[in-house]
Amino acid sequence: MAKRVYEVWKGSNRFLLNGRLMFGPDARSLIVTLLLIIIPVVIFCTFVVRNLIHKFSSYNAGYAILVVTIVYTIYALVLLFLTSARDPGIVPRNLHPPEEEFSYESSASVEAGGRPTPSLQLPRTKEVIVNGMPVRVKYCDTCMLYRPPRCSHCSICDNCVERFDHHCPWVGQCIGKRNYRFFFLFVSSLALLCIFVFSMSALYMKFLMDEHGTVWKAMKKSPASMVLMAYCFISLWFVGGLTGFHLYLIGTNQTTYENFRYRADNRPNIYDRSCLNNFLEVFCTKIEPSRNKFRAYVQEEAPRPPRVPSREAEVDDSGGSRRAKVEDDLEMGDDLLKISQRHDFGDVGDVRSRVSDGFPQKSPEVELGSGLDLQAALGSVSEHHSSLGRRN
Known part of the structure; x- marks a missing residue:
């Protein structure tokens, strides 16, 4: 019986629902990420929003806070799912090295019979033209292909990913060409959710301080509010800083990998097309379909014609x-x-x-x-x- 592509996949990815969902090898970290999002929201709705409903009973504003919290949390979880459960832009592997790049050279090694044999040499790099500038691309021994520009091989997923940004352990997936938009929206939505929860918890503490007169009595009345404020303050340093950093990367049309690797080279950025066009490229362009058909059946390899030596x-x-x-x-x-x-x-x-x-x-x-x-x-x-x- 013929097997499907996801069943013989050579990368380290994990598949669910018969190849419909694709995760990284560290997909279990998604459980930790979900708990870090859902548990604080449940505590916030139980101990803070429920009391704020009574504070704004005349205008039903408390119910609006509850609805906004639930809807925005679901929105963040959907972005997390779109980031971690899809193909980030994996370049399909070759079954054989590219034959048109082979060159025959005299080999220094000699067989036992004393006959010198020609050796096949594959150039490690070659130059391609991008935006009128020469760009050197490398050969990947694992995928047996020359990586496209801005493509890199992820050592964790064991795949070459187009426009590779980084491998995020919190979402358990590589961040690349096809999921970078959802990753940024997910991180920025978490930053806004932290600000919202922190603000509403601080507002409830203000009401308690007006009733009891001191901060200590207000903390004893609602310790969950202080815990949420501390948690959101610490989390905002991470997700807020990450959001600001990726805003800079989008504005300059860079990836995290390029920024850290080529920062000291002072090379010109040939992909920068002005700040506005860079944002339009990330958020307003159509996402290309996956180059991998994970549910397709594996095709038998056709016999290769004999190679003609030089x-x-x-x-x-x-x-x-x-x-x-x-x-x-x-x-x-x-x-x-x-x-x-x-x-x-x-x-x-x-x-x-x-x-x-x-x-x-x-x-x-x-x-x-x-x-x-x-x-x-x-x-x-x-x-x-x-x-x-x-x-x-």
């Missing part, structure tokens, strides 16, 4: 074949000599056996003639053997 390889092979022919002739001469000697001894043994059994014995002329014929045959074989040696 002229240098043919010269080496012809030289090696001539030498091999001389060696084979020498070996054949040795074998003929041994066979002739063995045949001579067998004939002599047959003659003696016939004499001993009572058959008429051959005349001396016959024996002399057979001996002369045998010597002539041995002489011709030895002469052929010596001539082969001289030719060699």
